[in-house]
Amino acid sequence: MSEKSRLRSVVNIFLKEVGIGVVLLVLVVAFSLGAPRFFSIINVANIFTQISINTVIAVGMTFVILLGGIDLSVGSVLALCSIIAGKILVNPELSFGMAIVLSVLVSVVSGMLIGLINGFISETWKIHSFIVTLGMLNIARGLALQISQSRTIFNFPKAFNDFGTTTYFGVLPAIFLIALILVILGSIILRNTVFGRMIFAIGNNEESVRLSGHNVKFYKILAYTICGGTVGIATIMYMLRMSIASPILGVGFELNAIAAVVIGGTSMSGGKGSLVGTFLGASIMGVLNNGLLLIGMGDFARQIVTGVIIILAVILDTYRTRFSAMLND
Amino acid sequence: MKKYLILLVCLLIMIPAFVTANGAQEEKEDGKPVVGLIMKSLANEFFMAMEEGAKAYAEEDGTFELMTMGMNSETDFDSQVNAVDSLITQGVDLIVLAPADSAGMVAPVKRAIDAGVTVINFDVTLDKEALKAAGLPEEFLFVGPDNTDGAEMVGNYLGETLGSGGKVFIIEGNPGADNAKQRKNGFMKAVENHNLELLASNTAHWETEEANTLMTNLLTKHPDVQGVMCANDSMALGVVRALEAAGRSDVQVVGFDNIPAVKDLIMNDKMLATVHMDGAEMAILAFNAGFEILDGKRENLGWVQSPLILADKDFFK
Numbered sequence: 001m002s003e004k005s006r007l008r009s010v011v012n013i014f015l016k017e018v019g020i021g022v023v024l025l026v027l028v029v030a031f032s033l034g035a036p037r038f039f040s041i042i043n044v045a046n047i048f049t050q051i052s053i054n055t056v057i058a059v060g061m062t063f064v065i066l067l068g069g070i071d072l073s074v075g076s077v078l079a080l081c082s083i084i085a086g087k088i089l090v091n092p093e094l095s096f097g098m099a100i101v102l103s104v105l106v107s108v109v110s111g112m113l114i115g116l117i118n119g120f121i122s123e124t125w126k127i128h129s130f131i132v133t134l135g136m137l138n139i140a141r142g143l144a145l146q147i148s149q150s151r152t153i154f155n156f157p158k159a160f161n162d163f164g165t166t167t168y169f170g171v172l173p174a175i176f177l178i179a180l181i182l183v184i185l186g187s188i189i190l191r192n193t194v195f196g197r198m199i200f201a202i203g204n205n206e207e208s209v210r211l212s213g214h215n216v217k218f219y220k221i222l223a224y225t226i227c228g229g230t231v232g233i234a235t236i237m238y239m240l241r242m243s244i245a246s247p248i249l250g251v252g253f254e255l256n257a258i259a260a261v262v263i264g265g266t267s268m269s270g271g272k273g274s275l276v277g278t279f280l281g282a283s284i285m286g287v288l289n290n291g292l293l294l295i296g297m298g299d300f301a302r303q304i305v306t307g308v309i310i311i312l313a314v315i316l317d318t319y320r321t322r323f324s325a326m327l328n329d
Numbered sequence: 330m331k332k333y334l335i336l337l338v339c340l341l342i343m344i345p346a347f348v349t350a351n352g353a354q355e356e357k358e359d360g361k362p363v364v365g366l367i368m369k370s371l372a373n374e375f376f377m378a379m380e381e382g383a384k385a386y387a388e389e390d391g392t393f394e395l396m397t398m399g400m401n402s403e404t405d406f407d408s409q410v411n412a413v414d415s416l417i418t419q420g421v422d423l424i425v426l427a428p429a430d431s432a433g434m435v436a437p438v439k440r441a442i443d444a445g446v447t448v449i450n451f452d453v454t455l456d457k458e459a460l461k462a463a464g465l466p467e468e469f470l471f472v473g474p475d476n477t478d479g480a481e482m483v484g485n486y487l488g489e490t491l492g493s494g495g496k497v498f499i500i501e502g503n504p505g506a507d508n509a510k511q512r513k514n515g516f517m518k519a520v521e522n523h524n525l526e527l528l529a530s531n532t533a534h535w536e537t538e539e540a541n542t543l544m545t546n547l548l549t550k551h552p553d554v555q556g557v558m559c560a561n562d563s564m565a566l567g568v569v570r571a572l573e574a575a576g577r578s579d580v581q582v583v584g585f586d587n588i589p590a591v592k593d594l595i596m597n598d599k600m601l602a603t604v605h606m607d608g609a610e611m612a613i614l615a616f617n618a619g620f621e622i623l624d625g626k627r628e629n630l631g632w633v634q635s636p637l638i639l640a641d642k643d644f645f646k
Contacts, residue, residue, distance in 0.1 A: 035550075043549045049574075050542050150377045154566075154590040165574040242537055242570055244590060248372045249538065293546045299504065299532050 008327055019320040020265055020280045023313050027284065031291035038294050041171050048176040049241065051286035053234050055179040055279055057253060058260040059186045060115075060230030062278045063223040065261050066190075066203045068270030069122070069129040071224065073136035074231050075253035077114050079246065080144040081107045081235035086153035086245025089160065096157050108232035114140065115228020119221035129224070137254075144247035153245040164240030175237045182230065187275045199223060203270030260285055263313050265320075284313065362623060363394045364423045364616060365416040367409060369452070371399030374588050375608050376427075382609020386616075393616070396421070406430040413437040417444045423619040425612065427452035431507055435459040447622050447629065451615040453507060470622075472615040472633040476511035477518070479604040479637035480558070483583045484519025486602050486639060487556045490581055493523055495555045498547055499530040500540055500568060502560040509535075512560040512585060519558070528554055533564050540567030548575055556581040562588040562603055569599050587640050595642055602641040611635040 032039040057074050064071045085107040089099050114136065122132045166174040190196035198219045201209045210216045239245055264281030266273025288309060292302045366383055368376040380397050387395035398412045406429040416424055417440060424441055426448060428434035435455055438448050442465070451472040461467050488495065499516050502509030513530070520527050528551040533540035540559065544567065548554065557580060559565040565584030572580050578599075584591060587605040594600040614635050621627035638644065 037549050040549070046545045046549060050545070053538075145372050150372050151374055152563075152588065152590050155593065161573075165570075238538070242541060242567065244537065244566055246537070249536075251536075289542065290546050290549075293531070293543070294550050296550075 020263065020277055020284070020313060020317065023309075023316065024280055024284050024287065027287050027291065027309075031287065031295065035291060035294035035296075038291055043290070043294075045167055045171045045173055045176075047283075047286050047290050048171070049173040050290065051282045052173070052175045052179040053237050053241070054253070054256050054260055054285065055282040056182055056230050056234040056237060057257040058264075058278045058282050059182050059275060060227035061254075061257045062186070062261050062264075062266055062273060062275055063190075063199060064129065064227045065258070065266050065268060066199050066270055066273055067220055067223055068203050068206075068268075069220070069224070070258070070268075071115075071118065071129065071133045071227050072254045073114065073118065073133040073140055074227070074234075074257060075250035076137045076140035076144065077111055077228065077231045078235050078238065078250035078253060079248065080114075080140040080147075081110050081232050082239055082245035082249060083144045083148045083153065083247055084110055085235060085239065086156075087147075089156055089239070089245075090153060096159065099157070100160060104236050107235045108229055111228040111230070111232025111235065112225050113228065115225040115231070116221060118228070119224030122224070123217045123220050141247070148245075148247045150247055154243065156239065156243050160240065161243045164243060175240055178233065178237060182233065183275050183279045190275060195219060195222065200271055203267075203272070205271075256285065259310055263310060263317075265317050281313075284309075361392060361394050362422040362620070363396065363420075364425060364619065365412075365419075365421045366395060366397045366612060367412050367416070367424065367426045368397070368399045369409075369427050369429050370402045370405065372402065375586060375606070379608030379612050382607075383612040383616075386609065386613050393620075400429060406433050409434060410437045413441055417441050417446055421446060422623060423447050423449065423616075425449045425451060425615045425619060428455055432456035432459040435463050435465070439463045439465060447619055449615045449619045449622075449629075451611060451635075466630060468630045470618060470629045470631055470633070472618055472635060473611060474606055474635045474637045476508045477515040479606070480512040480515025480560070480585065481518045481522075482515075482637065482639055483585065483602055483604050484516045484558055485522055486641065487558060487581055487583045488519050488523025488525055490601060491523070491525065491556050494526060495523065496526045496528050496551070496553055497556040497558060498528055498544075498551070498554055500543065500557060500559040500564050501530060501532040502535050502564075504532055509560055516558045516560075525556075533567070535561050535563055537563050537567040537570075540564035541571045542567075544568045544571035545575065548572075548577070554580060556601075557583070559584045562586045562591045565600060565603070566590055566594075569594055573599070592645055595640070596645055598642075602639060602644075605638040605640040605644065607635070 037043055061071060061074065085103040088103040088106055091099060094102065118129065118133050118136055121127065122129045163174055190199065198209065198214065202216055202219060206216060238249065260282035261278050262268060263284055264273065264277030266277060288306050292305060297305065368379060371377055371380065376399060380399065383397060384395060387393060400408050409429045413424060414437060424446055426434065428450065431453060438455065441448050449472060450469060454471050455469060457467045460469050497520065499513060501513050529547050531543055533543045548571065557568050559568055559582065562584040565582055568582050581601045583601050584603040587603045591600055591603050595602065614633055618627065618633050622629050
């Protein structure tokens with residue numbers, strides 16, 4: 001390998017994986033200069049906590065968007081899973097350990113089941129997932145309200161609540177560790193397994209994958225099921241963090257998750273993207289929300305600036321893609 | 330042949346419409362007035378409790394027929410318009426309405442009044458400008474709480490606890506909502522009454538998680554805070570949880586609404602107080618004001634105040 005091509009591949013990798021990280025770095029430096037308490041251990045830990053739930057939902061969403069699909073039902077499914085898991089958690093007939101194991105299990109399985117239904121309907125009748133999951137958004141919210149009779153569930157076991165506010169070494173919140181593990185696990189699946197490579201292949205050219213004899217339907221339904229499963233995990237994280245379960249929580253979560261995925265450089269038409277990018281995207285949103293408040297910006301201005309930066313980050317990303325394509329020519 | 334088939338199907342579809350229209354008519358022939366109660370979102374525990382209370386009252390009272398309608402969300406203003414129109418069509422005597430949109434609901438209210446239905450506005454006031462523009466009196470009867478007073482009451486309680494110079498945050502509701510503005514104004518009065526120092530006032534859009542994030546970030550900015558006034562209890566839940574996570578048991582929190590989840594927090598000293606508002610009682614006041622108007626004993630003008638009670642530890646004992 002010549003000196004030049006080695007340099008080229010280093011630049012390439014840098015652009016591909018860390019491109020959006022530059023935006024994050026700029027924001028962090030700017031806020032550190034502008035707000036004295038921004039770059040403190042406690043604030044960093046707070047930001048970690050605040051991005052955890054969105055990160056986990058966005059991990060599942062990345063799988064679906066990589067296929068060129070979308071899942072709009074995640075926020076409502078979160079509410080539904082929280083009601084089911086919450087009812088189990090406060091059930092006095094179950095022992096503490098049993099209640100926790102069951103509620104986690106049931107939450108994840110319920111999420112996966114709904115994801116499976118989303119994927120199955122979308123694939124069997126060839127209906128775009130936008131419509132199927134929009135329907136599911138209403139079904140899950142309605143079910144959550146029906147089952148709970150629109151009542152908030154509270155009084156979780158103390159040990160459960162305590163774990164929700166645990167922070168290791170002063171800077172690593174327990175729920176952030178869960179998010180981190182899922183990002184790493186998801187990355188390994190996407191990069192190193194047949195299933196993961198299939199996701200990219202289907203996102204790029206579904207027809208050719210089908211013609212080469214692969215079961216496209218199976219892989220696609222599996223992706224939706226994984227997305228539902230991550231929502232089930234995010235549900236438990238929400239309950240840990242807020243110590244309540246409610247049928248009205250999670251409104252608009254789908255938009256935050258989609259924003260994190262897209263800021264992270266995943267293409268809405270599928271086939272291109274990474275979970276590291278998604279994690280950076282979620283981090284940018286969390287840092288913005290935290291930093292803008294700490295420098296003392298008002299509510300309305302904060303909303304405007306957040307919108308502008310989301311668009312700028314994605315514009316920047318198109319240049320990065322073009323530049324990296326130019327290098328490869 | 331095909332045409333007749335289509336006609337037959339059309340007729341079959343219309344049968345339920347005839348049946349329901351007749352149903353409403355028959356009820357009227359009983360001599361009992363028919364009341365339509367239109368609420369906001371039944372996803373809100375407050376309206377859920379109101380519906381249950383109102384139904385129980387109607388059954389016990391027995392002098393009127395009650396139909397209740399709730400919306401999908403707080404801002405589902407379209408289906409509220411449809412609900413008013415369908416109640417007019419069914420010929421009810423009285424519509425009791427909690428508007429999802431203060432200005433937007435004036436037009437359907439006007440339609441109902443023109444059709445001879447008495448309308449009682451409760452919970453949230455109709456917009457005065459819009460009432461005037463529609464040719465209705467600005468002082469259109471309103472049955473509901475004085476949100477400003479309630480917020481000032483609980484704010485004063487916090488002020489007395491902290492003493493003069495106490496440092497506080499205000500966590501606001503949705504910036505567009507009238508009751509959010511009124512509650513903020515009430516909190517501001519309490520800030521003035523007790524010479525409190527207002528460190529920050531931001532919105533968390535009535536939501537638990539958003540309030541939790543906001544509170545955590547505000548704590549970083551102003552660690553010296555001593556008290557927090559929340560425009561509703563859902564947000565207070567998020568604030569209390571943020572304080573727990575930060576290990577701060579020295580900060581006093583007050584809320585508004587008295588949802589079931591705050592009782593334990595107040596009893597365990599995690600929250601100082603909230604404002605108790607009885608939805609069913611408010612609806613019943615509105616029914617009775619409506620019957621007085623139907624009997625010609627009252628004009629459809631003015632303000633019937635529904636009570637707000639300070640709910641601290643003593644309230645729950």
